[in-house]
Amino acid sequence: MNAQPAASLFINGQPVEGQGDALPVFYPYTGQEIASLREASGAQVAEACKVAAEAQVEWAAMAPVERGRVLSRAAAIIRERNEELSRLETLDTGKPIQETLVADWESGAAALEYFGGLAATVTGQMIPLGRDWAYTIREPLGVCVGIGAWNYPSQIACWKAAPALAMGNAMVFKPSEETPLGALKLAEILIEAGLPAGVFNVVQGRGAVGAALVTDPHVAKVSLTGSVPTGQKVYAAAAAGMRHVTMELGGKSPLIIFDDANLDDAVGAAILANFYSSGQICSNGTRVFVQSGIRDAFLEKLTARLAAIRIGDPLDPDTQHGPIVSPAQAARIRAAITAGEQEGARLVAGGVGEGAFIPPTVFADATDQMTLATDEIFGPVMTTLAFDTEEEVIRRANATGFGLAAGVFTQDLTRAHRMIARLEAGTCWINAYNLTPVEMPFGGVKLSGIGRENSAAAIEHYSQLKTVYVGMGGVDAPY
Numbered sequence: 001m002n003a004q005p006a007a008s009l010f011i012n013g014q015p016v017e018g019q020g021d022a023l024p025v026f027y028p029y030t031g032q033e034i035a036s037l038r039e040a041s042g043a044q045v046a047e048a049c050k051v052a053a054e055a056q057v058e059w060a061a062m063a064p065v066e067r068g069r070v071l072s073r074a075a076a077i078i079r080e081r082n083e084e085l086s087r088l089e090t091l092d093t094g095k096p097i098q099e100t101l102v103a104d105w106e107s108g109a110a111a112l113e114y115f116g117g118l119a120a121t122v123t124g125q126m127i128p129l130g131r132d133w134a135y136t137i138r139e140p141l142g143v144c145v146g147i148g149a150w151n152y153p154s155q156i157a158c159w160k161a162a163p164a165l166a167m168g169n170a171m172v173f174k175p176s177e178e179t180p181l182g183a184l185k186l187a188e189i190l191i192e193a194g195l196p197a198g199v200f201n202v203v204q205g206r207g208a209v210g211a212a213l214v215t216d217p218h219v220a221k222v223s224l225t226g227s228v229p230t231g232q233k234v235y236a237a238a239a240a241g242m243r244h245v246t247m248e249l250g251g252k253s254p255l256i257i258f259d260d261a262n263l264d265d266a267v268g269a270a271i272l273a274n275f276y277s278s279g280q281i282c283s284n285g286t287r288v289f290v291q292s293g294i295r296d297a298f299l300e301k302l303t304a305r306l307a308a309i310r311i312g313d314p315l316d317p318d319t320q321h322g323p324i325v326s327p328a329q330a331a332r333i334r335a336a337i338t339a340g341e342q343e344g345a346r347l348v349a350g351g352v353g354e355g356a357f358i359p360p361t362v363f364a365d366a367t368d369q370m371t372l373a374t375d376e377i378f379g380p381v382m383t384t385l386a387f388d389t390e391e392e393v394i395r396r397a398n399a400t401g402f403g404l405a406a407g408v409f410t411q412d413l414t415r416a417h418r419m420i421a422r423l424e425a426g427t428c429w430i431n432a433y434n435l436t437p438v439e440m441p442f443g444g445v446k447l448s449g450i451g452r453e454n455s456a457a458a459i460e461h462y463s464q465l466k467t468v469y470v471g472m473g474g475v476d477a478p479y
């Protein structure tokens with residue numbers, strides 16, 4: 001298997017070889033090296049930002065409808081090549097092809113399509129002031145840096161590039177060092193769709209390359225998808241230059257299931273909220289609060305459904321559960337499972353697994369204080385917690401520093417809305433979980449983040465207002 005790209009970086013419309021350290025790419029299923037990349041050197045990071053700053057001027061001067069057309073074309077190209085791109089995504093991430101065919105590039109194409117359409121609709125305001133008046137112009141920020149996590153590499157690249165480019169910004173994107181391949185394809189596709197050279201650039205590297213991007217003098221904004229500790233470092237570094245930020249960080253989200261819920265749907269949602277992409281999803285509802293009366297029935301249905309899951313070769317279209325992205329991540333997940341057992345939680349399904357695979361794992365009889373219930377694991381580990389009353393479960397669900405997402409399952413819709421109003425989470429679902437259509441704002445509160453991706457809300461995070469006062473008469477100076 002070989003997924004070697006033309007070169008490691010993409011700068012000024014061209015593949016460019018990196019001049020930094022080696023960056024091998026492994027297929028998580030076999031551990032085989034499928035591409036040998038190199039990180040960007042410090043000079044290449046600076047060059048990418050400079051090129052982006054130059055290209056941004058021309059791009060911002062284009063009519064928004066023309067910019068939108070480029071993005072729409074890119075969306076169409078992605079959809080034409082979805083099969084080939086999804087295969088590459090599976091090699092890069094190890095996620096089952098049945099997922100990557102529908103959830104990765106397709107979601108990226110939807111973002112390009114959506115913001116392509118939105119580009120020409122963004123207008124300013126006219127503010128009447130009597131004789132005088134004012135108006136506002138929504139302007140691009142300039143050069144935006146995008147930094148990605150490894151779980152949805154191509155989707156993340158598109159979710160950041162689409163609103164940034166639609167508003168007339170340029171972007172330098174650094175994918176996760178674990179999954180560097182998809183962003184290079186996006187760069188090629190955007191050029192093919194008509195994007196001027198230099199408007200979207202890709203540099204590769206580990207954290208130090210990301211850190212160099214954040215403080216480059218050309219950079220006006222940083223959008224990071226990653227963990228809370230990285231977010232804290234990036235936010236602090238960005239603050240020195242008063243740069244804008246969007247932070248899409250981790251979570252430990254509650255999924256609350258009341259005893260009047262449709263149990264089959266609730267079990268299905270708990271599965272989607274914990275095991276899709278082998279559990280490597282930021283918004284996962286990993287604290288599943290189940291009302292005491294249905295706890296046994298819930299666990300029985302859940303374990304029966306998990307017993308039927310097909311685990312294996314991610315390129316086999318029948319496979320439903322693939323490997324973990326890297327041996328290091330698998331080791332971290334295994335340590336969390338072992339700690340859960342040692343702390344006294346009851347393992348009712350799964351376990352530490354073997355090699356690259358960790359099966360869907362479910363704990364019962366956990367308490368809120370166990371690390372299982374406090375720490376983000378970012379793997380296929382569900383912790384179920386029993387509760388009795390609405391008041392109690394709201395208090396326990398909110399007792400975390402995170403605030404990315406939350407879900408409520410109940411047939412009583414008054415209760416559902418009452419609950420949602422009090423849950424401290426940026427993205428919530430009622431009788432559904434983990435659905436993130438591009439039309440809907442996505443993001444977190446508390447430690448889980450700042451800003452929103454997707455929807456018209458993202459436009460505000462990739463632009464700034466200029467206010468213009470227009471004097472229509474004489475100037476009355478006091479002396």
Ligand SMILES: NC(=O)c1ccc[n+]([C@@H]2O[C@H](COP(=O)([O-])OP(=O)(O)OC[C@H]3O[C@@H](n4cnc5c(N)ncnc54)[C@H](O)[C@@H]3O)[C@@H](O)[C@H]2O)c1
Pocket residue numbers: 147148149150151152174175176177205206207208209210211212214225226227228229230231233234247248249250251281282283376378404443444449
């Ligand atoms: N909220 C969301 O939308 C969302 C989506 C996916 C993943 N996540 C979160 O991402 C995490 C998993 O991804 P990960 O392990 O790749 O996260 P990570 O924080 O280790 O790395 C994220 C990115 O930041 C870069 N980075 C690391 N140190 C940096 C620094 N000092 N300056 C600049 N960049 C730096 C990394 O190279 C990588 O590209 C989880 O916490 C998960 O919840 C959040």
